[in-house]
Amino acid sequence: MKRLTNNEILPWKRLAPENLTVVTEFLLLGFSNLQELQFVLFxxxxxxxxxxxxxxxxxxxxxxxxxxxxxPMYFFLGVLSVSETCYTFVILLKMLLNLLSMLRTIFFTNCAIQMFFFLSFAINTCLLLGVMGYDRYAAICHPLCYPILMNWRTCRLLAATCGVNGLLMSVVGTTLVFILPFCNSNKINHYFCEISPLIHLACGDTHVNEMIIFICGVLVLVVPLIFVCISYGFIVSTILRIPSRAGKGKAFSTCASHLAVVIVHYGCASFIYLRPSSKVISDKDQLVTVIYAVITPLLNPMVYSIRNRDVQIAF
Known part of the structure; x- marks a missing residue:
C-alpha cells in the first residue's frame, strides 16, 4: 500500500448546513519529515x-x-511515578502506532480525549513536584516538626488536591481549545494533540482563549517553580550549617539532582505554554516536548529513587 505524503488530501471534511467545511479528524505530522528514520525512531x-x-x-x-x-517522601514518589507513567502512555502509544502507520489520523473526539488526559496528568505532575519541594523543606529545615507538618492526612490531602486541580484545569484547557471552530487545515504539526498547534489551526478569534490558557500556564508552571526554588533556598541555607563535610556533600548532591530535573521539566514546559502567541510554531517544539514528556519521566526514577540508598536496598 502506498504511504500518504503530507500534501495528499484526506477525507477529513464534511459539509455543514451553512456550506462550511468542518474538521472531523486531524492528521498528525510529527516526524513525518524523517520518513527514512521511521523505524529507527520507533x-x-x-x-x-x-x-x-x-x-x-x-x-x-x-x-x-x-x-x-x-x-511521605516515598508516598509522593509513588504518586509521581503513577502520574508520569499515565501521561507518557497517553501520548507515546499513539506516537508509536503512527510511526508504523501509513495513515496518521486521529478523530476529533479522540484528539480531545488525548489532550484532556495528557493535560490532567502533566498538570498533576507539575503540582506534585512543588509539593515534593515543600516536603523536602519540612524534612530538612524542620525535622522535629516534620511528623506533624507532613502527617498522612496532610499527604493524602495534598496528593488529592494536585489530582483534582489537574482534572479541573485540564477541563478548562481542553474546552478552550475545542470550542473553537476548525474549518481550514486539519494538519497538526506535532506528534500528538497539543494546545498550540491546534489553536494555530482554528479559524476564529483565539485571543481570549490564548490569554486564559496563558494564565493557567503561569499558575501551573511559574508558581510551583518559584515555590520549589524558595524551598530549596531554605534547604541550602540549612545544609550550609551542617558541620560534617560528608553530610554537606551528600545533601548538596541530592538537592542538585532534584533541582536540575525540576528546572528542566518546568523550563521546557514553560517554553511551550508561556509564549505570547500560539501563532509561533516551529519544529523545535516537538524536540522540547520530547524532553519534558519523555526524558524527565525517564530521569525522575533514577534521580529521585534509584540513586537513593534506601530504594537500592529495597530492590
Missing amino acids: AVFFYLYMTILCGNIMIVIVILLQHNLHT
Whole structure:
C-alpha cells in the first residue's frame, strides 16, 4: 500500500448546513519529515517507553511492598511515578502506532480525549513536584516538626488536591481549545494533540482563549517553580550549617539532582505554554516536548529513587 505524503488530501471534511467545511479528524505530522528514520525512531521511543514503564512500575511496587519506605517522601514518589507513567502512555502509544502507520489520523473526539488526559496528568505532575519541594523543606529545615507538618492526612490531602486541580484545569484547557471552530487545515504539526498547534489551526478569534490558557500556564508552571526554588533556598541555607563535610556533600548532591530535573521539566514546559502567541510554531517544539514528556519521566526514577540508598536496598 502506498504511504500518504503530507500534501495528499484526506477525507477529513464534511459539509455543514451553512456550506462550511468542518474538521472531523486531524492528521498528525510529527516526524513525518524523517520518513527514512521511521523505524529507527520507533525503536528508540519504544525502548524509552518500556524503560519509563518498567522503572516507574518497579518503584511503585517496591514502595508498596517495603514497610520502611512508607514515608511521605516515598508516598509522593509513588504518586509521581503513577502520574508520569499515565501521561507518557497517553501520548507515546499513539506516537508509536503512527510511526508504523501509513495513515496518521486521529478523530476529533479522540484528539480531545488525548489532550484532556495528557493535560490532567502533566498538570498533576507539575503540582506534585512543588509539593515534593515543600516536603523536602519540612524534612530538612524542620525535622522535629516534620511528623506533624507532613502527617498522612496532610499527604493524602495534598496528593488529592494536585489530582483534582489537574482534572479541573485540564477541563478548562481542553474546552478552550475545542470550542473553537476548525474549518481550514486539519494538519497538526506535532506528534500528538497539543494546545498550540491546534489553536494555530482554528479559524476564529483565539485571543481570549490564548490569554486564559496563558494564565493557567503561569499558575501551573511559574508558581510551583518559584515555590520549589524558595524551598530549596531554605534547604541550602540549612545544609550550609551542617558541620560534617560528608553530610554537606551528600545533601548538596541530592538537592542538585532534584533541582536540575525540576528546572528542566518546568523550563521546557514553560517554553511551550508561556509564549505570547500560539501563532509561533516551529519544529523545535516537538524536540522540547520530547524532553519534558519523555526524558524527565525517564530521569525522575533514577534521580529521585534509584540513586537513593534506601530504594537500592529495597530492590
